[in-house]
């Protein structure tokens with residue numbers, strides 16, 4: 001299996017500053033020592049370093065990112081918004097609409113490279129250069145709206161790549177699966193009336209954006225039935241996510257018959273993430289990747305591109321990421337046993353719970369699955 005990997009050191013240079021975290025910015029005068037913004041480079045760099053020292057990185061095919069063009073961005077964003085980000089980035093900087101998203105000096109150029117990196121990964125997969133790919137990009141994108149930055153997201157990386165696959169590469173049906181613990185509201189908004197892009201988001205119910213991603217939102221107009229929200233209850237672990245995939249995500253993909261599957265790969269559903277309250281283990285993320293890749297092999301010759309989104313646990317992001325990339329590459333590294341030991345059962349409920357199954361059945365009823 002040839003797996004592409006997108007990385008650039010510049011992704012680490014998007015400076016989100018020394019805020020006292022997204023929730024505590026008003027407390028910044030009361031914290032000593034102050035903390036770095038929750039969305040900083042650490043967990044992404046640690047993820048890549050683990051790929052490196054595990055020996056897996058040497059088995060991946062490097063894909064060089066490029067800056068997305070304004071034309072590519074404006075298939076999803078307004079031109080005014082793109083220009084607004086460029087101006088802020090060239091000047092004094094600024095924030096997104098929710099007070100947590102930093103647009104710092106130079107952010108614009110890094111965000112172009114982030115969006116362009118996912119586009120390059122899509123081209124590499126569609127050209128057959130690689131079978132699948134992981135784009136370890138930053139800043140993330142799934143909350144970005146056509147005209148606003150939010151949730152640490154600047155440009156809608158995955159949404160922009162989906163447009164590229166359709167408009168430039170001529171695909172008719174593209175599926176987006178978002179396993180970040182927060183609702184992929186930007187991606188949903190971008191394709192809500194579009195039957196050619198299936199948007200699926202599994203997330204912690206009402207976590208972020210507040211009250212966003214209810215199961216009743218199934219699309220509108222021609223897009224009715226092509227948006228699937230799975231608002232899982234806090235505490236959902238490996239069992240709940242595996243059941244949601246088996247009962248909802250995979251059947252929805254089989255019904256849609258995508259020619260390409262994009263994954264908004266947020267690792268903040270892990271059991272130790274500061275911005276989520278779920279219980280997914282590294283083994284659990286590996287299982288989700290297995291289920292998705294098995295479906296992709298049956299539906300679209302294994303064409304899968306994953307773009308990194310959230311994930312803030314110092315301990316679990318690297319191991320969740322490694323578990324996923326091992327599955328993409330079809331390789332077991334010497335770290336596998338460590339992964340399997342991390343977050344053992346006794347630390348939290350991993351079995352599917354009746355209330356989690358009940359939610360899954362409510363979603364299935366609404367989605368006709």
Ligand SMILES: O=C(CCC1CCCC1)NO
Pocket residue numbers: 022100142143150151152180181182208266268275309310311
């Ligand atoms: O990981 C993220 C960012 C979520 C935070 C943005 C502000 C509070 C929660 N989105 O997927």
Ligand SMILES: [Zn+2]
Pocket residue numbers: 180181182266268309310311
């Ligand atoms: Zn997230």
